[in-house]
Amino acid sequence: MKPPPPIPPTADMNRRDFLQRSVRAGGAIALTGGLAAWLWDRRRPGQSHREPAVASVPDFSLRDGGRPLAIVMGRDRAAMLRRGLDALGGIGRFIRPGDRVLVKVNAAFATPALLGATSHPDLVAELVRQCLGAGAAGVAVTDNPINDPESCFMLTGIGPAVAAAGGRLHVPRASDFTSGSVAGGRLLRNWPILQAPLRGVTKLIGVAPVKHHARAGASMTLKNWYGLLGGRRNQFHQDINGIIEELAMLVRPTFVVLDGTSSMMANGPTGGSLADLKPTNTMILGTDGVAVDAFGATLLGRTAADLPYLARAAARGIGTVDFATLNPIRESA
Amino acid sequence: MKITTARRIAQIFFFALFVWLTVVATVGTGWSQWRGWPIAWFLQIDPLVALGTVLTTRSLHPPLGWALLTIVLTILFGRVFCGFICPFGALHQFVSWLGWRGRTARDRIAANGYRPAQAVKYYLLLVLLIAAAGNLPFALLQIGWLDPMALLHRSFNLAVLPAADLGLERLHPGGRLYQGALWVGALLAFLLLLNLILPRFFCRILCPLGALLGIIGRLAPWGIGKTAAKCTECSLCDVACEGACNPMGPIRTSECLMCMNCLDTCVPAEPLGYVPRPSAGGEITAFGVSRRGFVAALAGGLAAAPLARLGGSTKSAWPAGLVRPPGSVAEEEFLARCLKCTACIRVCPTNTLQAAGFAHGWESIWTPVLDNRIGTSGCQLNCVACGHACPTGAIRPLTLEEKFGIGDFAAQGPIRIGLAAVDRGRCLPWAMQRPCIVCEENCPVTPKAIHLSAVEEPVRDASLPLVAIDGAVVQVGGPPLPPGRLATGDYAARLPGEPLSRRIVANTSNTLTLDAEPESAGDGDLPTDGKVDILVRLQRPVVDPERCIGCGICEHECPMTGLRAIRVTADNETRSANRGVLLKASF
Structure with a gap:
């Protein structure tokens, strides 16, 4: 870089030079002042800049008066899913051509599928295929797991299964939470929620396994929505029934699938041993997550009364605890 | 093609290869993930790494056998590693080129003359190798401070790559945090800026690997040299000389970096050449090391290990927070093997593995330590990546069988890296009557290493005067209750005269709705006065030290975000014979 040429010594003050210099100095002062005025902070330091509270998850529920609940017995998850969908009126009832579908799985832990701590890849893959077969324009699968996200999707087999079935895996990034x-x-006031994968989505499906959970009593489809939360969501354990109630209020899915082909009877929700599992050979599909979970509780030898969040969600008008009143179809596959 | 063009191509290739091998060092099956890439190859071909660990462990870790290739290459051709292969050298050459572009030939000739300071690297090498040469408790492997491969890997792993990925999250969704990244990055920047003082400052003056190769390279039958005693002494060779080895006069053979620039610039009838005989202009094979300097370096190296061990960091004063990754060998041998290359830290899928700062002891700087507050979870149960990334065996490559202590390893049990302990003064259910047990939920061991102790305790201002009972609804007096506050499912009420409490399912400012009518309701002998006790039902976490493996997932998940209410220390780790906690008894 060349330095500017030195200014030659001058004998006299030149009016033109002086005016030029004054204008430059005045301009610099005005610019600085203007910049300061523009940046002036009229709030007190620490005052919240957060946007006001807004409802953040659209209502995906189907109010078509159709069958709300199906219970399928069997061992083959893909076959049970197909049979259950047929019993509810076929996948076409839920997924229309051109729909953009988001499937919220439970991929919470980086453990292999056979340990039952996460949604089974066979089930997720079949669900993706069913949606695509019904003409869905795209199927994305997501979760904000507890263990390392990439490891979770890889080790559970969900990631590869989704890719093979033609779906798209959405691994959450920091910027996905708003x-x-x-x-x-x-409880859920201005809380970071995994909203990016929901953009443009027209149908939302929840898929969860049946698991023992010492704090919540059981972890099923309603508890599964926990995986849409970000931030220090562990605080919500201080009011577990309250948070599951609010998750049920927040997320109104198109339908949910509760996989009780095997149920985690103890040591949940992580499991870790085949000894923690019991073959219960049941899959529950429904548009009413409360009823689905109320039935799911029976697989764990519990009742709806053991899970206060069910009654609280029902009191909000989200569903019904007394699943028998919904006349569930019982099938086997 | 000119030899210097070939050299530039080689430098660009090896630098790109280096960057690629650091980028792919992440767990996964994609082509840009680890798969089978030889991510530690540059560390394996580094003879200083091989020699340093041979001195500390008295054995050659087989993956480091690659170093023989470099040694043979150097014996035959001199420091071609420095000129053609070393990615750090290429970086220094590039920065020097940027910094000295446009400077006068006179300046550059002056900068490229030999300086006595170039002997410093031999002193540094001597100190590092002598310190490494003691018997095990006194063998100190600190070559990683300056070894160019370890240093460059560390700089890329902890500073360059994560900084480049900030906000992009192309390498890791969610981004990464590395404690002390500033100092690692600052050291790299400082070393690169030194090139503005002298071209290739690090290579000429500081690099201990360069010193080692300079010593080995003396055996080379070929070398740069003048083909006739007289030349025009135009000094054009000095304008571009990378090694400051004085090609025109008596050449300093151990300083020659084999950059070949002099061959390019030399124009006389009897030019400089790559010749199988000593230079016609004479050779200086000494390293410029003085007797006093040699003795001082020797003494420094001899004193380093005993002085470091006096701190007791491998004995009774071991740092409790220094939780090593699973598969780490016992601490003294660990320190005798760890290069501070941070390959394990880069490959750790959860980002929980961090480079230690000075807080864990001077020797342990930049060695791997778990920090469960950082990353996506603690040390994941089904992961053994770090041991497979380690080039020197400081962390053994485990199988999951060995890690879990099953199959062939059933007799020795699982590998424990530490022990979690509940801080009952900070734990929500222990200290503050708030339900929580996130730690129990997330414990990945089966049966869980954290079990629960259920209690029912009166809450603050727990006793309310009973006013009336109507079915399951109990009317109480006293100050108004916040509506819904007791309806979380975690509170219960005990009526006067009743031995058992009942869960509260709803409350208004002065009523409590119980989950069922009190048993005595039908008997007509309901109490009409007395106190209703409000109780909170708590499950409190208790750690079973026989089951806990120290993975730290509980610590990571604990909602006490500052100082966690359950924390892992290296107590009870299986790699140390003397850090056990439990009385060993067989029943």
Whole structure:
């Protein structure tokens, strides 16, 4: 870089030079002042810049008066899913050509599928195929797991299974979480929610296994929505029934699939041993997550009364605890 | 093609290869992930790594056998590693080129003359190797401070790659955090800026690997040299000389980096050449090391290990927070093997593995340590990546069988890297009457290493005067209750005269709805006065030290975000014979 040429000594002050210099100096002062005025912070330091609370997850529920609940017995998850969908009126009832589908799986832990701590890849893959077969324009699969996300999707087999079935895996990034709230909620106020994968989605499906959970009593389809939360979501364990109630208020899926082909009877929700599992040979599909979970509780030898969040969600008008009143179809595959 | 063009192509190739091998060092099956890439290859071909670990462990770790290739190459052709292969050398050459572009030939000739300071690297090498040569408790492997491969790997792993990925998350969704990245990055920047003072400052003056190759390279039958005693002494060779080895006069053979620039610039009738005989202009084979300097370096090296061990960091004063990754060998041998290359830290899928700072002891700087507050989870149960990334065996490559202590390893049990302990003064259910047990939920061991102790305790201002009972609804007096506060499913009420409590399912400011009518309701002998006790039902976490493997997932998940209420220390780790906690008894 060349230095500017030295200014030659001058004998006299030149009016033109002086005016030029004054204008330059005045301009610099005005620019600095203007910049300061533009940046002036009229809020007090630390005052919140967060956007106001907004409901953040659209309502995907289907209010078509169709069958709300199907219970399928069997061992082959893909076959049970197909039979259950047929019993509810066929996949075409839920997925229309051109739909963009998001499947929220439970991929919480980086453990292999056979340990039953996560949604089974066979089931997820078949669901993806069914949606695509019904004409869905795209099927994305996501979760915000507890263990390392990439390891979870890889080790559970969900990632490879989704890719093989023609779906798209959405591994959450930091920027995918945006602040959201649930209308009428006490706990979910301006909380980071995994909203990016929901953009443009027209149908939402939840897929969860049946698992023992010491704090919540059981982890099934309603608890599964926990995986849409970001931030220090562990705090919600201090009011586990309250948070599951609010998750049920926040997320109104098209339908849910509760996989009780084998149920984790103890040591949940992580499991880790085949000894923690029991073959219960049941899959529950429904548009009412409360009823689905109320039936699921029976697979663990519990009742709906053991899970206070079910009654609380029902009191919000989200579903019904007394699943028998829904006349569930019982099938076997 | 000119030889210097070939050299540039080689340098660009090896630098790109280096960057590629650091980028792919991440767990996964994609083509840009680890798969079978030889991610530690540059460390394996580094003879200083091989020699340093041979001195500390008295054996050659087989993957380091690659170093023989470099040694043979150097014996035959001199420091071609420095000129053609070394990615750090290429980086220094590039920065020097940028920094000295446009400077006068006179300046560059002055900068490229031999300086006595070039002997410093031999002193550094001597100190590092002598310190490594003691018997095991006194063998100190600290070559990683300056070894160019370890240093460059560390700089890329902890500073360059994560900084480049900031906000992009192309390498890792969610991004990465590395404690002390500033200092690693600052050291790299400092070493690169030194090139503005002298071209290839690090290579000429500091590099201990360069010193080692300079010593080995003295055996080379070929070398740069003048083909006739007289030349025009135009000094054009000095304008471009990378090694400051004085090709025009008596050449300093151990300083020659084999950059071949002099061959390019030399124009006389009897030019400089790559010749199988000593230079016609004479050769200086000494390293410029003085007797006093040699003795001082020897003394420094001899004193280093005993002085470091006096701190007691491998004895009774071992740092409790220094939780090593699973598969790590016992601490003294670990320190005798760890290069501070941070390959394990880069490959760790959860980012929980961090480079230690000075807090864990001076020797342990940049060695791997678990920090469960950082990353996506603690040390994942089904992961053994770090041991397979380690080039020197400081972390053994485990199978899952060995890690879990099953199959052939059933007799020795699982590998424990530490022990979690509940801080009952900070734990929500232990200290603050709040339900939680996130740690129990996430414990990946089966049966869980954290079990629960269920209690029912009166809450603050727990006793309310009973006003009336109507079915399952109990009316109480006293200050108004916040509606819904007791309806979380975790609170219960005990009526006067009743031995058992009942869960509260709803409450208004002065009523409690119980989950069923009190048993005595039908008897007509309901109490009409007395106190209703409000109780909170808590499950409190208790660690079973026989089951805990120290993975730290509980610590990572604990909602006490600052100082966690359950924390892992290296107590009870299986790699140390003397850090056990439990009385060993067989029943």
